[in-house]
Amino acid sequence: MAKISIAGATGYTGLELIRLLVQHPEAELITLTADSHAGKNITEVAPSLRGWVDQPLVKLDPSIAEGCDILFLALPHTAAMGQVPGMLRGSCRIIDLSADYRLRDAAVYGEWYQTPHLNPEVIKEAVYGLPELHREQIKGAQLVANPGCYPTGAILALAPFMTVDWVNVKSIIVDSKSGVSGAGRALSQTTQFCEADEAVSAYGLGEHRHTPEIEQELSGLAGKSLTVTFSPHLMPMKRGLLTTAYIDLKKEMDRDGLHAHVAQFYDSEPFVRVLAPGRYANTSHVAGSNTCDIGVQVDARNGRAVITSAIDNLMKGASSQAIQNMNLMLGIGETTGLDHPPLFP
Ligand SMILES: NC(=O)c1ccc[n+]([C@@H]2O[C@H](COP(=O)([O-])OP(=O)(O)OC[C@H]3O[C@@H](n4cnc5c(N)ncnc54)[C@H](OP(=O)(O)O)[C@@H]3O)[C@@H](O)[C@H]2O)c1
Incomplete structure (x- = not known):
């Protein structure tokens, strides 16, 4: 023991x-x-x-x-x-x-x-x-x-794309939504019931402390220094963290091809579930577990990959x-x- x-x-x-x-x-x-x-x-x-x-x-x-x-x-x-x-x-x-x-x-x-x-x-x-x-x-x-909770969700969503030559790592956007427990148990005005319930708010835009952590790990994988636009939001739920990440594609890809790539990347990981094409991450499907769900889509008109990940901020986060x-x-x-x-x- x-x-x-x-x-x-x-x-x-x-x-x-x-x-x-x-x-x-x-x-x-x-x-x-x-x-x-x-x-x-x-x-x-x-x-x-x-x-x-x-x-x-x-x-x-x-x-x-x-x-x-x-x-x-x-x-x-x-x-x-x-x-x-x-x-x-x-x-x-x-x-x-x-x-x-x-x-x-x-x-x-x-x-x-x-x-x-x-x-x-x-x-x-x-x-x-x-x-x-x-x-x-x-x-x-x-x-x-x-790791921090936001970096866990963001890095797992984006890691499969850092080692390929068919994305542009200069234009990454990470949009994340966290449950209120992400702020800890100590009292604060923004996390009081009357302030957080029935409300969704953005905060820390362009200056959240998890930004350099996401950049450090993605840069390490990419083998070059990169930056991301990171936008966190507070959601009226106790736990859960959903990330939607956007990365520009340098060549035409379809959803199935993107899915196959990410599924292969996480093939042997016990706690990452790559969702079937057409399915996207949902915080209520991972709550209370060490699971990270990842779902992918291609926005073909704009040449972008859209990657969703869901974790429980208190668990895998x-x-x-x-x-x-x-x-x-x-x-x-x-x-x-x-x-x-x-x-x-
Ligand atoms: N919440 C999340 O989702 C999450 C996710 C990833 C990482 N983290 C990180 O994990 C750490 C803990 O987060 P948390 O959400 O559990 O925080 P929390 O709910 O605010 O709990 C803080 C704990 O630390 C104790 N404490 C506070 N100030 C202290 C001090 N000066 N010296 C010694 N003990 C002290 C508190 O004791 P008392 O209760 O007795 O005052 C309490 O046990 C933070 O660094 C946070 O950034 C949190």
């Missing part, structure tokens, strides 16, 4: 980690941390977990890394950034769900997160935790930077992807504890 601790256990991603780990055959929960809820029992903060877990919540301290094999950091960015080098000194391996170690360039982090990176030297040790792209490196990593990474790091079956169908309806 692997000894597992979670920092930030009372947040939305931390609670999803607990829900998955209490059912995981190879995991034993050791320490759960909280901030404002420290001192309480986890079931006081998460009544849904009664009967599954019964543990006190302690304050975050770097020493929690000493007693565990895997430490999940499910904290706001910067909350543990400075503590990570100390936590890595022993044999503990870290999966960080925050953005702190996702960007390879500390200057880019500083620019987009408006705070200097505290440990640029540790960034090079981190592996970007998208198994579909970096599976082999994740297996041996001591620090995995779990965060916690279940983190468990997929944990499985790879522990050398156990990649689908262990994640092998269940989505929730529907």
Whole structure:
């Protein structure tokens, strides 16, 4: 049994980690941390977990890394950034769900997160935790930077097109829609029921912090630096993330040809379902699961490929992807504890 601790256990991603780990055959929960809820029992903060877990919540301290094999950091960015080098000194391996170690360039982090990176030297040790792209490196990593939710949906939609010579990577548009849990559990005006219900709003246009992360991974695949136009939207639903991506085609393609290409690209991936031609991604078909659905179309009049992807932002966009990474790091079956169908309806 692997000894597992979670920092930030009372947040939305931390609670999803607990829900998955209490059912995981190879995991034993050791320490759960909280901030404002420290001192309480986890079931006081998460009544849904009664009967599954019964543990006190302690304050975050770097020493929690000493007693565990895997430490999940499910904290706001910067909350543990400075503590990570100390936590890595022993044999503990870290999966960080925050953005702190996702960007390879500390200057880019500083620019987009408006705070200097505290440990640029540790960034090079981190592996970007998208198994579909970096599976082999994740297996041996001591620090995995779990991807953001929007980047997961966008990169999986676009990755199959980065290595072909029949698209123009200069004109990529990524339009994404997220459920409100994407903003976390902390209170804010925009995520209050009266503000978010019955409303769809665009935000962060041209400046959302997930933009450089999408560009970093797509550029790595394409072998050249590229930029994307990324437009996120907030949707009146609890969870789910739908992406519609547009990329210009350099030659005539039909929908079946595009579908065949994407299906071939993800042929051996356990969590990516490439939908039959004519079917498009829907968040309610992946909810509660580690699945990413992808559906493709060709806009022949305008010479564009249109790619849709759907994930659950708290699952493939965060916690279940983190468990997929944990499985790879522990050398156990990649689908262990994640092998269940989505929730529907
Ligand atoms: N939500 C998503 O869909 C999603 C998807 C991908 C990645 N992420 C990333 O995952 C991380 C966690 O997100 P979340 O949505 O779970 O956030 P959240 O719901 O706001 O939870 C944050 C957690 O961190 C604790 N915390 C807050 N400030 C802290 C501090 N200064 N020191 C120590 N602990 C602190 C909170 O404890 P208390 O509750 O006790 O105050 C809570 O347990 C974030 O970096 C987020 O960007 C989120």
